[in-house]
Amino acid sequence: MAKPILKKVPISEQCPEERIKNFNEVPYGYVPGEAMKEAKRCLQCKNAPCITGCPVEIDIPGFIKAIGDGNFNDSIKILKEKTVLPAVCGRVCPQEEQCEKVCTLAKIGEPVAIGRLERFSSEWEAQQKTTDIPKTPKSTGKRVAVVGSGPAGLTIAGDLAMLGHNVVIFEALHQPGGVLIYGIPEFRLPKAIVEREIEYIKKLGVQIITSFVVGKTKTIEELLKEFDAIFVAAGAGLPWFMNIPGENYNGIYSANEYLTRANLMKAYLFPEWDTPIIKGKRVAIIGGGNVAMDSARTALRLGAEHSMIIYRRSENEMPARLEEIIHAKEEGIEFHFLTLPVQYYADYLGWVNNMECIKMELGEPDSSGRRQPISIKDSNFKIPVDVVIVAIGNSPNPLITTTTPGIEISKKGTIKINEKTGETSKPRVYAGGDVATGAATVILAMGTARIAAKSIHNLLQNK
Amino acid sequence: MNRILKKQVLAPGIKLFNVENKDIAEKVLPGQFVVIRAYEQGERIPLTVADVDKNKKFITLIFQEVGQSTFYFGSLKEGDEISDVAGPLGKPSEIECFGTCVCIGGGIGIAPVYPVIKALKNKGNKVISIIGARTEELLILEKEVKQFSDELYITTDDASYGKEGRVSNELSRLIKEGMKIDRVIAIGPGIMMKTIAEITEPCKIKTIVSLNPIMVDGTGMCGACRVEVGGETKFACVDGPEFDAHLVNFDLLMKRQRMYTIEEKESLGSLEKNKKLFKSK
Ligand SMILES: Cc1cc2nc3c(=O)[nH]c(=O)nc-3n(C[C@H](O)[C@H](O)[C@H](O)COP(=O)(O)OP(=O)(O)OC[C@H]3O[C@@H](n4cnc5c(N)ncnc54)[C@H](O)[C@@H]3O)c2cc1C
Ligand SMILES: Cc1cc2nc3c(=O)[nH]c(=O)nc-3n(C[C@H](O)[C@H](O)[C@H](O)COP(=O)(O)OP(=O)(O)OC[C@H]3O[C@@H](n4cnc5c(N)ncnc54)[C@H](O)[C@@H]3O)c2cc1C
Numbered sequence: 001m002a003k004p005i006l007k008k009v010p011i012s013e014q015c016p017e018e019r020i021k022n023f024n025e026v027p028y029g030y031v032p033g034e035a036m037k038e039a040k041r042c043l044q045c046k047n048a049p050c051i052t053g054c055p056v057e058i059d060i061p062g063f064i065k066a067i068g069d070g071n072f073n074d075s076i077k078i079l080k081e082k083t084v085l086p087a088v089c090g091r092v093c094p095q096e097e098q099c100e101k102v103c104t105l106a107k108i109g110e111p112v113a114i115g116r117l118e119r120f121s122s123e124w125e126a127q128q129k130t131t132d133i134p135k136t137p138k139s140t141g142k143r144v145a146v147v148g149s150g151p152a153g154l155t156i157a158g159d160l161a162m163l164g165h166n167v168v169i170f171e172a173l174h175q176p177g178g179v180l181i182y183g184i185p186e187f188r189l190p191k192a193i194v195e196r197e198i199e200y201i202k203k204l205g206v207q208i209i210t211s212f213v214v215g216k217t218k219t220i221e222e223l224l225k226e227f228d229a230i231f232v233a234a235g236a237g238l239p240w241f242m243n244i245p246g247e248n249y250n251g252i253y254s255a256n257e258y259l260t261r262a263n264l265m266k267a268y269l270f271p272e273w274d275t276p277i278i279k280g281k282r283v284a285i286i287g288g289g290n291v292a293m294d295s296a297r298t299a300l301r302l303g304a305e306h307s308m309i310i311y312r313r314s315e316n317e318m319p320a321r322l323e324e325i326i327h328a329k330e331e332g333i334e335f336h337f338l339t340l341p342v343q344y345y346a347d348y349l350g351w352v353n354n355m356e357c358i359k360m361e362l363g364e365p366d367s368s369g370r371r372q373p374i375s376i377k378d379s380n381f382k383i384p385v386d387v388v389i390v391a392i393g394n395s396p397n398p399l400i401t402t403t404t405p406g407i408e409i410s411k412k413g414t415i416k417i418n419e420k421t422g423e424t425s426k427p428r429v430y431a432g433g434d435v436a437t438g439a440a441t442v443i444l445a446m447g448t449a450r451i452a453a454k455s456i457h458n459l460l461q462n463k
Numbered sequence: 464m465n466r467i468l469k470k471q472v473l474a475p476g477i478k479l480f481n482v483e484n485k486d487i488a489e490k491v492l493p494g495q496f497v498v499i500r501a502y503e504q505g506e507r508i509p510l511t512v513a514d515v516d517k518n519k520k521f522i523t524l525i526f527q528e529v530g531q532s533t534f535y536f537g538s539l540k541e542g543d544e545i546s547d548v549a550g551p552l553g554k555p556s557e558i559e560c561f562g563t564c565v566c567i568g569g570g571i572g573i574a575p576v577y578p579v580i581k582a583l584k585n586k587g588n589k590v591i592s593i594i595g596a597r598t599e600e601l602l603i604l605e606k607e608v609k610q611f612s613d614e615l616y617i618t619t620d621d622a623s624y625g626k627e628g629r630v631s632n633e634l635s636r637l638i639k640e641g642m643k644i645d646r647v648i649a650i651g652p653g654i655m656m657k658t659i660a661e662i663t664e665p666c667k668i669k670t671i672v673s674l675n676p677i678m679v680d681g682t683g684m685c686g687a688c689r690v691e692v693g694g695e696t697k698f699a700c701v702d703g704p705e706f707d708a709h710l711v712n713f714d715l716l717m718k719r720q721r722m723y724t725i726e727e728k729e730s731l732g733s734l735e736k737n738k739k740l741f742k743s744k
């Protein structure tokens with residue numbers, strides 16, 4: 001056997017100086033030659049640790065081998081057996097925590113670039129004029145309502161449509177896609193890609209009704225009269241604030257609002273598009289996850305001179321994807337670690353102009369296994385700011401649970417489910433994605449939807 | 464869905480649309496609102512549902528053209544379809560038999576207070592309405608409000624119609640004259656609601672206001688609509704829009720409403736865009 005190649009085939013990207021001035025995607029993606037070369041690095045391990053590292057158990061060596069052999073059509077087919085959103089997952093999965101983490105090559109060098117290869121396959125498919133639309137079986141006449149059109153909702157809709165059921169997705173916003181549309185920015189996940197994936201699901205016969213707020217327009221109880229089963233995939237859309245003095249001053253946003261204005265409402269195209277956004281010069285982003293990175297990089301593209309991540313732990317504990325942190329650093333995002341805001345100050349018109357912070361140090365590990373930040377007495381200092389984006393987390397919106405008698409929720413507000421089936425405490429109602437797990441990842445949302453699809457199918461067959 | 468069945472100009476810059484939407488018409492209660500988006504590049508704008516037809520087929524929206532999105536909305540014609548209408552949103556008004564209720568609407572605030580007046584009257588309350596505008600031609604819904612009011616007082620700032628002055632003056636007068644008031648409901652500009660809260664607080668008259676902060680989604684997912692009530696942060700779109708007036712931080716509300724003053728001017732001033740938009744209509 002040939003000697004293993006220790007480095008990934010590099011991917012070409014927009015250079016940092018250029019890309020911070022536009023909203024175009026950062027990596028360009030592999031061309032076929034590069035992809036085949038990278039695919040050939042794969043050792044095709046018999047035990048395939050990568051498959052166990054993948055929450056939806058994609059046949060990773062299989063699709064990579066197909067790329068290596070130049071059978072791109074086969075590679076996308078293998079991917080689509082397990083994921084309806086390969087173009088999305090290839091771009092946003094935390095591969096370094098999953099498949100690539102356990103890749104055999106990772107023990108001696110860099111793992112196979114599984115994410116980039118997945119992206120390549122989906123890209124190749126998009127360039128073909130025709131996408132294969134699989135034949136859906138004869139209709140079973142059973143009706144399933146899906147609440148929410150994020151990755152969990154789209155996945156289950158696709159799965160159930162392929163089994164012959166009639167699926168209607170109800171979406172509160174005016175555009176389907178969930179976080180993929182309103183949260184993750186264009187430069188990381190072009191909206192045209194998400195729209196393409198949604199078109200595909202519609203072609204399977206799924207109906208999507210937008211501007212329909214379940215719990216308000218109709219309740220789950222009312223929908224149960226019209227549908228045989230319901231899958232709740234409403235995400236974790238309620239933004240947290242820190243409840244510190246001055247947090248309601250002008251210029252202080254939740255990351256949800258900031259990103260919704262920028263992405264869903266296209267405020268970066270203001271005034272061509274009507275929705276405005278405050279373009280700060282000194283922008284502070286509170287938090288250290290993907291949401292914080294996306295906000296910080298968006299602020300930079302909107303013209304910030306200083307875009308500062310304020311994180312209460314150290315770099316090692318940051319939950320963001322590695323690629324996002326690398327990109328953020330290349331672009332000149334400033335990182336203030338072990339720092340916690342305690343109060344905001346404003347001018348006489350109510351505009352935030354200063355943020356008081358306190359220095360932290362790391363103590364013993366907490367329940368999340370990360371070392372707990374402890375504030376250092378009398379270490380307070382001020383940072384001048386004109387926009388602040390609070391990205392400290394989200395939990396499920398209570399709109400649905402408070403209008404659905406008999407549905408049990410956890411202390412954190414997530415809907416309780418049987419993890420093996422996706423069932424909630426209410427008959428014929430299932431749940432998955434962030435609304436059940438708490439804010440997590442695209443691929444986990446898809447995984448939980450897969451499980452629920454199977455048990456809903458069983459329920460409908462036995463009815 | 465969302466077809467404009469009827470368009471009527473109520474006053475200069477104030478328009479009424481009857482919008483076909485069965486789901487919302489069947490569900491909506493007084494005090495609730497919808498979020499509309501008139502066209503693809505448009506903002507999401509919250510508007511109170513001012514009325515519902517008795518066959519529950521359409522809802523009535525009454526709005527003032529104040530900026531880019533509402534101007535464009537106002538240019539739509541009968542038969543046009545509105546791209547998006549989501550609702551009904553927010554908590555409904557508390558409608559019970561309280562006794563004597565004074566309902567106050569200032570300017571465009573008359574539109575959202577009207578369904579509350581109607582519901583309170585139908586519930587058996589004695590309803591005293593006070594409505595006001597800057598000048599006579601801007602006064603809307605007088606006939607409709609009158610129909611459900613035991614007494615109606617009208618004010619205009621310039622004395623062109625009714626009494627000269629502000630709606631709050633009329634409330635002070637009623638209180639001074641010794642009227643026993645069980646509840647006040649006031650909807651209008653922030654400064655009006657603040658003044659009314661200051662009048663009723665010393666007399667301990669329960670007062671409800673409907674807050675109109677800037678909103679985006681209207682479903683509790685962004686926090687644009689943050690208001691402070693009793694020292695706590697609330698999301699007006701899901702926790703309100705109605706709150707106890709004596710607990711509201713009106714100064715914060717008014718400051719937050721001015722967050723985009725500069726951008727709003729820029730948007731309206733974007734002539735190129737407007738030419739394109741209105742021509743395409
Ligand atoms: C800014 C940001 C960046 C992220 N980056 C990454 C990343 O790089 N990699 C990764 O794996 N994960 C990332 N995540 C997390 C990931 O996006 C989520 O875990 C995933 O989208 C959850 O999917 P979901 O289908 O459960 O919910 P969502 O995507 O949240 O979709 C829920 C949908 O339900 C709708 N809805 C809510 N309430 C109602 C209602 N009452 N009626 C009707 N519809 C309703 C919502 O409008 C929404 O469209 C990121 C999240 C954010 C916010
Ligand atoms: C619950 C609620 C109910 C309302 N009901 C009515 C109604 O029945 N009739 C009516 O005429 N108006 C109503 N409003 C106000 C209406 O939403 C705004 O006038 C409209 O959004 C202005 O948009 P614009 O682009 O035309 O103006 P802009 O030029 O953008 O702004 C003009 C003014 O409107 C306010 N405003 C701007 N955007 C928003 C927004 N997204 N949400 C709220 N306010 C905003 C600004 O603070 C500013 O003072 C209501 C507001 C709320 C929150």
Ligand code: FES
Nearest residue numbers: 681683685686700
């Ligand atoms: S408008 Fe977004 S939370 Fe109220």
